[in-house]
Amino acid sequence: MINPTPKQAVKMFKNKTLTFHKGDIQSIKQTCGKTAWIDNRTVHRPFPEPADVYPFAVDSTHVYIICPWCRRIHVHGRGVGGRVSHCKPPNYHPDYRIMPI
Numbered sequence: 001m002i003n004p005t006p007k008q009a010v011k012m013f014k015n016k017t018l019t020f021h022k023g024d025i026q027s028i029k030q031t032c033g034k035t036a037w038i039d040n041r042t043v044h045r046p047f048p049e050p051a052d053v054y055p056f057a058v059d060s061t062h063v064y065i066i067c068p069w070c071r072r073i074h075v076h077g078r079g080v081g082g083r084v085s086h087c088k089p090p091n092y093h094p095d096y097r098i099m100p101i
């Protein structure tokens, strides 16, 4: 699955809790035909400050977020604070902070 929907993504994991509400997440059809995701709760800050992101799901050990940079889903260890985005190309964009829900 190249870019699963948030619901498809969390189906791959057990015992998760969804933390988003209707309207929080939207999809965009890109010109390449792939779907990109946007979490409307994300707070972007001026470069090079990290963005603030909110998990759309959590389980006992992970948080699931929609990356503000590549618009795909990344999974991180549970907890709040700064993370290195998994898609990060060198010198391209700042990271993000996972915020409490």
Ligand SMILES: [Zn+2]
Binding pocket: 067, 068, 069, 070, 071, 072, 074, 085, 086, 087, 088
């Ligand atoms: Zn990313």
